[in-house]
Amino acid sequence: QDPTAAHYIFQDDPFLMPRNAANSRLFSLSKESGRNAAKYIIKHFPQYFDKTFAEPNIPCLMPETLTPQIKGLSEEALKERIHLRRVKDSVDLFDQLIQAGTPVSLETTNSLLDLLCFYGDGESTPEKEDLEEPGENASEQKAPKREFQRGSQPSGSRWRENNNAERIFKIMPERNAHSYCTMIRGMVKHGASAKAYDMYIGLLNERHKADVHTFNALITAVPYLKERFLERWELAKVFLNHMAQQEVQPNLLTFNALLKTLRRCGGVGRSVALLVIKEMEALDIEPSLATYDHLLFIFYRGADLCPSGIISEVLDDVGKRSFTPQDLDDGMDFNISDNLLCLSLGEKCCDLKDIKLAYRLNKAMEKGDNWKFLDLDRLNAYWSKFFSLLCMMEQIDVVLKWYKEMSSSLFYPTPKNILDLLQALDAANHLEVIPSVWEDMKQLGFNRRQDLLEELLSLMSRERHPDEIQLAFAKCAEEIKAVHEQTRREQSLLEWTGSALGHVALLFSRAGRTQEAWYVNMMEHFQQINRIPTDQVMDEFLNCAKQTNCPDEAIKLVKLAASLGLPSSQRLKNRTEKEFELSEKQK
Amino acid sequence: STSSVLSTEKDESTASKDSTTEVASKSQESTAETPKQKLLDIIGNMKVEVSYRKKLQQLKTREIKKQATNKLEGPDGKGSMLQKTTEDTQRGKPLSPELVEAASAVASFLPLNKKQTESELIAQLRRHEETTDKQKKGGTINIRNVISEMAVKRQSPAQRGVRISNRISLELDEDGQRIKPERLSPQSSDSRSLKVGRRLNIFTKASTETENALKTVSSPTIWDLEFAKEIAAITAQPPRNGFEEMIQWTKEGILWEFPIDNEAGMEDNAEFHEHIFLEKHLEDFPKQGPIRHFMELVICGLSKNPYLSVKQKIEHIEWFQKYFEEKKELLQEI
Secondary structure (H helix, E strand, O other), X not given: OOOOOOOHHHOOOHHHOOOOHXXXXXXXXXXXXXXXXXXXXXXXXXXXXXXXXXXXXXXXXXXXXXXXXXXXXXXXXXXXXXXXXXXXXXXXXXXXXXXXXXXXXXXXXHHHHHHHXXXXXXXXXOOOOOOOOOOOOOOHHHHHHHHHHHHHOOOOOOOOOOOHHHHHHHHOOOOOHHHHHHHHHHHHHOOOHHHHHHHHHXXXXXXXXXXXXXXXXXXXXXXXXXXXXXXXXXXXXXXXXXXXXXXXXXXXXXHHHHHHXXXXXXXXXXXXXXXXXXXXXXXXXXXXXXXXXXXXXXXXXXXXXXXXXXXXXXXXXXXXXXXXXXXXXXXXXXXXXXXXXXXXXXXXXXXXXXXXXXHHHHHHHHOOOHHHHOOHHHHHHHHHHHHHHHHHHOOHHHHHHHHHHHEOOOEOOOHHXXXXXXXXXXXXXXXXXXXXXXXXXXXXXXXXXXXXXXXXXXXXXXXXXXHHHHHHHHHHHHHHHHHHHOOOOOOOOOOOOHHHHHHHHHHHHHOOOHHHHHHHHHHHHHXXXXXXXXXXXXXXHHHHHHHHOOHHHHHHHHHHXXXXXXXXXXXXXXXXXXXXXXXXXXX | OOHHHHHHHHHHHHHHHHHHHHHHHHHHHHOOOOHHHHHHHHXXXXXXXXXXXXXXXXHHHHHHHHHHHHHHOHHHHHHHHHHHHHHHHHXXXXXXXXXXXXXXXXXXXXXXXXXXXXXXXXHHHHHHHHHHXXXXXXXXXXXXXXXXXXXXXXXXXXXXXXXXXXXXXXXEOOOOXXXXXXXXXHHHHHHOOOOOXXXXXXOOOOOHHHHHHHOOOOOXXXXXXXXXXXXHXXXXXOOOOHHHHHHHHHHHOOOOOOOOOOOOOOOOOOOHHHHHOOHHHHHHOOOOOHHHXXXXXXXXXXXXOOOOOHHHHHHHHHHHHHHHHHHHHHHHHO
């Protein structure tokens, strides 16, 4: 792992390396969208791509021929269109066949129902969509699958009343279990949970047996069917008992669906979840990452709950195995780190156990193929949280070591990370590192963030430091001042706050830059923004003026204090008279 | 932490302080909404969230700053606090007027600088109010959890809504009953382990024979195919280095497979000897004469030709055969 290199997909031109998280996301998305644009062109203008130069031919770079070959009204034609996933054509052909009186076999009708239920009556490949929405799907790396995946998101298409699937279902002369099952699955997928339940009752009335996938779908629909927690659990149990009665063996997805439902069952879920896990064990079903994710969510949602040993047991299991994806939610599991952070935020349990868990989690992630479960976004979030945890729990040299290794290669620090780092430096009294942190901030593009600037300035100006450090601080302050003053076209003017202004003045005073401290900061700006400089600032300024021997400046200060009506003006005046040798005119 | 500021005046102002805290608690009861409502308002509105976070942060930093300033610069600390309270008035919720009056009454009692004491007291009361409010809503920790959670993650609004409603049920069950933070006794915390415990007892493990019998082979439906695709997509990450990229390209067919197979893409299932030893196709030709000579040259050329498949070579030879057949008739005619 090269600590200075960005991710491989960005290694093209050093100028184009992303510097912060937003840029890295933008760049990777733009790379993907470029690919998609190329695919779009090949798909829509295949006539320009018909020369095959490569030998052997490379099929994935050539346009696909997806036009149905079989013409005419026949079941074969219908089957072909179903196979090519052309929803509208299949439905039209089916209707034509029915009208012409040709019987369509049950199997074909069932596969048509499958197609309709899966796509929820929408088309399988939305036209012209790929170019305009490169950023919609957060997981941009799944771009070639994106067309299909869009159809499978439950928030996408909804189940319309009496759509083609229902209509065809009704006019079917005979239906078997498969018909019912596929209808149930489709309804659950597209949000018509109540209808799915009715369909299931219909299936039971016809004395059919549902298959395991249907039951899984029904279990996932439970939170939409009932409101109260106990009722939800009871309904889920009903489904499970039916499964046992119909001799349908549950699989991993069944239990994952059950746990997912239990996530939304509050306290009931907590009391029951462990029973579910034991049941899985008894049936020799190995839990997947999604299982652990649901489990941790159920148990660790609040910081009030005392952490039990579950999380370390989970980590044991996770660390031992190399996982293969088996459930759609497996990618979410590294939000284990969420829970770790919750643990440490609960200030009751700030013991080293937490950081040890984090290290163990890191090791688990490096094992085998486990790293693949985190895409770029989540990886960034994961390392960001890890770094926050480090700042809170570890010694400063460990923190700095990780910071050097990780930032810009493994992850891009978020503003919160920089804040945590500053606080850790503060706690460890290493404030001389601050100028380099400021450099990093500039590179990351955080140099206009009000909160970070405040923190930085207040840390720098709190105490008096040895001279070189003070000079470095003053240089930072100057750059910050420049940030406040320049406006580029797109950015609005960054407002000075009173404290920021005071800090900057302080820093300048301490470094002996009287001119700047006075003219640029105090006079104009304080009055402009209607703020009052603190006494500390005034005193420091006097000190500075004394050092650099500018009695004029001191007098200006006194005048300013008087004009603002500060209570300390008298004191300042006395002090000025005492410490400076003033001519009569000046007095 | 805050007591350090007041320690200098504790002796003098304890009596009057009590009265102000009494006034404070009375006013708070009158303005309380239900905790759930407050929480919902806060969480549902993202804009409010930002200012709250800032407020929390500033609370935290203010406390740190105050400690620092108090240690180092005694009299000046009060001045900076004065500045901070002016910031407060711009941002925080206003204290009730009774409190303010009470604070000024206290200040007038004390021989020290009136303005400063008054502002200190007001700041202290404000802090009391904030922390009481927060703890009423279920603890500073929870809100910080919730808000930091929301600030870091970027999700679609729908997902965020689900997440928020999940978080709300943190505090109060969706039923409306307040969950009791569980005070686990050491016994029950031990029993919350993955390894020991009862099970649901709904299913029985099927024996392997019934399992095999139950597995009816049916062609994968569209559900199965799509599911398989999505599962594969979970771990489809971009390549981390050049080797992984080359692996991916080889799988897609963009790169040649190593060791190089120079028959890749050609569907010729013939062995090499069938390409080279083509004499057996010459049986139909005369054994001597110019035609034979010619055909042997043809065969020699064909055997060295790597571009044609065996079938094509045989076709070549047959074409010649047909050609000479026709020509033979012509020749014999002559």
